[in-house]
Amino acid sequence: MPELPEVETVRRTLAPAVGGRISSVWTSGLGLHMARKPPRARLRRLVGARITAVRRHGKYLLLDTDRTESIVVHLGMTGRLRIHRKADPRAPHTHVVLGLDGRELRFVDARRFGQFDVVVRGQERVHPGLGLLGPDALDQAIDVAAMLATAKDKRTTLKAFVLDQSVIAGVGNIYASEALWRARLRPTLRTHRLTAPAARRLAAAIREVIERALDHGGTTLSDFVDADGTAGENADYLWVYDRAGQPCERCRTAIKRSVLQGRATYYCPTCQTP
Numbered sequence: 001m002p003e004l005p006e007v008e009t010v011r012r013t014l015a016p017a018v019g020g021r022i023s024s025v026w027t028s029g030l031g032l033h034m035a036r037k038p039p040r041a042r043l044r045r046l047v048g049a050r051i052t053a054v055r056r057h058g059k060y061l062l063l064d065t066d067r068t069e070s071i072v073v074h075l076g077m078t079g080r081l082r083i084h085r086k087a088d089p090r091a092p093h094t095h096v097v098l099g100l101d102g103r104e105l106r107f108v109d110a111r112r113f114g115q116f117d118v119v120v121r122g123q124e125r126v127h128p129g130l131g132l133l134g135p136d137a138l139d140q141a142i143d144v145a146a147m148l149a150t151a152k153d154k155r156t157t158l159k160a161f162v163l164d165q166s167v168i169a170g171v172g173n174i175y176a177s178e179a180l181w182r183a184r185l186r187p188t189l190r191t192h193r194l195t196a197p198a199a200r201r202l203a204a205a206i207r208e209v210i211e212r213a214l215d216h217g218g219t220t221l222s223d224f225v226d227a228d229g230t231a232g233e234n235a236d237y238l239w240v241y242d243r244a245g246q247p248c249e250r251c252r253t254a255i256k257r258s259v260l261q262g263r264a265t266y267y268c269p270t271c272q273t274p
């Protein structure tokens with residue numbers, strides 16, 4: 001599932017779309033996440049609009065236009081947003097095609113957990129997903145004092161806390177395990193027991209794992225590719241995620257896998273304090 005580094009990698013490789021004029025709109029008519037269909041009529045009203053910027057908040061991409069509206073895209077589990085030549089054969093599971101100055105921006109999503117919407121800029125808060133997001137994990141330094149105060153209130157596990165998009169936007173299942181290993185914190189630790197030094201370590205670790213993944217073009221475990229179709233190389237650099245039974249890079253203890261809130265979680269039982 002694409003997380004902040006993968007979505008940011010897509011954003012950067014979508015740079016050639018900026019300045020392009022939307023010349024046509026096609027949608028499959030099928031529902032995506034929560035059976036929501038890409039809004040065909042609102043998208044068609046954007047024909048003639050120019051794309052002025054591609055932004056990101058958490059795992060959401062925002063394609064600003066020179067109208068009052070922006071296109072919102074979430075890649076879900078298997079979503080791909082790529083620029084193609086018109087002549088390229090259309091892949092199965094293509095759900096949206098925007099004509100763009102002789103090229104096409106195509107949204108392909110086999111499992112249909114993605115989102116493709118239109119929002120009025122400045123009214124992002126009314127969007128069911130965008131509206132919930134806390135500060136982006138990469139855009140600004142994490143406010144450790146605010147994070148600690150929220151942690152005291154939440155009374156959940158540290159893993160669930162890091163995954164909560166309203167606390168910090170952009171971290172998903174892979175980088176939650178990675179950041180908690182880096183910060184030497186056990187995923188099952190209750191948030192009200194988080195200390196100030198541990199919160200500082202966690203904030204720094206989140207930033208570090210995201211920047212490290214970005215340097216490697218994101219993590220590709222199965223589907224992820226950037227807007228040029230290139231897979232990321234960060235899977236080779238993960239410390240704990242998907243490495244059960246392999247030695248911890250810090251203390252050589254075998255990495256453990258457990259399931260927390262239905263999601264696979266990886267940690268070192270020795271150097272991540274319970």
Ligand SMILES: [Zn+2]
Pocket residue numbers: 248249250251252253268269270271272
């Ligand atoms: Zn260890």
